[in-house]
Amino acid sequence: MKALISETLASVNELIATVNHKKDPIVKLYIGGYGPGIFTVGGELTRVASPSFLAAHPTLPVLYAAGELERGWLTAYTTQGALSPLDERPSEGDSPCHVAVHPSGSLLAAANYGDGTASLHRLDERGAFTGDPIVLRHVGSGPDIDRQAGPHAHQCVFHDDVLHVADLGTDEIRRYRLDGAPLDPITLAPGSGPRHLAFDGDRLYVAGELDGTVTLVEGERRTVVPASRDSGQNFPSHLQLDGDFVYVANRGPNTVSVLRAADLSPVAEVPSGGDWPRHFAITGDRLYVANQNSGEVIVFTLKDGVPEPAGQAYEVPSPACVLPV
Known part of the structure; x- marks a missing residue:
């Protein structure tokens, strides 16, 4: 409706x-x-x-x-x-x-x-x-x-x-x-194009607009995963933490991905319901x-x-x- x-x-x-x-x-x-x-x-x-x-x-x-x-x-x-x-x-x-x-x-x-x-x-x-x-x-x-x-x-x-x-x-x-x-x-990473980020204590999560990734920064350690499982071009926009999950909006695939905050393993990826999801909010x-x-x-x-x-x-x-x- x-x-x-x-x-x-x-x-x-x-x-x-x-x-x-x-x-x-x-x-x-x-x-x-x-x-x-x-x-x-x-x-x-x-x-x-x-x-x-x-x-x-x-x-x-x-x-x-x-x-x-x-x-x-x-x-x-x-x-x-x-x-x-x-x-x-x-x-x-x-x-x-x-x-x-x-x-x-x-x-x-x-x-x-x-x-x-x-x-x-x-x-x-x-x-x-x-x-x-x-x-x-x-x-x-x-x-x-x-x-x-x-x-x-x-x-x-x-x-x-x-x-x-x-x-x-x-x-x-x-x-x-x-x-x-x-x-x-x-x-x-060179060419990653960091766009949006979120903290969980000392852990930092970053959406890379240019390389289509999510990066978990823990001191000198970097864990990097694709923001979407779609094989096409992706320009991640907003990233937000909520509880045990990291959410990221994917422009191109037009999806929202859910990753586990602990290790960035994929949980789900759902259609955004429209074209070019630029931002989202959780309440x-x-x-x-x-x-x-x-x-x-x-x-x-x-x-x-x-x-x-x-x-x-x-x-x-x-x-x-x-x-x-």
Whole structure:
């Protein structure tokens, strides 16, 4: 069953729609992307431009959006009632594609894919931006001349009070202290193109967009497996840990793979329900998959860790991020 969408704005680049979400009333779901804008599941209409990624403040009713424009922007919204603009500022780079908030709620990090710059932004007691940003520039390249001519910051993750930046262009997980001081990077296989990552204590899991793999990093040891059992071309996108399993979305095969976190052995691989699964989110026993090219978010139920179709879908033009709050 596909939910109905209310559209009230003429500009495709500045539309937010509201979806009536009846089966999960306790979950508020935000969907960002490259088409119309943010879709608020169970909310009301507001405006935003090109919000390719979203993040929530850990303690305040504040939502952050990365405006993936040539001159990137970051926007903060209050979420009590309808989304209401709180603050905005430049992302300090080109084409920001990811934002993350430190667990303390005091910092926001942004990854700018276009020029590889990452940035740190202090947040005040309201969740608004304060002070000057810390700009983290980088240089380097990889063996793929089409995709790795320079750095491409793709994701920011805070772990153990260190900022980790997945750099698709340099095959590194860049590392910084919270004051911006650089630490030694974690190097990955040349041409792997690290896109998204997740931690489980000292264990690091990385989705390689360019070589179609998942890598488990344990100190100097690397365990590398194909992200999909499909023999065709694969460009893994998002990776997430949940319990004993690692989930990864596969663009090309259009599947979601389930791997055992302990050793990356395969558990299952299921169709994503659409074309080009760019992102997904897990909350409770629900999995929401954003299929970018087919314009829909498909809902799955997790049974013993394996996704099964729940019979729900939301029509959302070019979805790129799903955020349950």
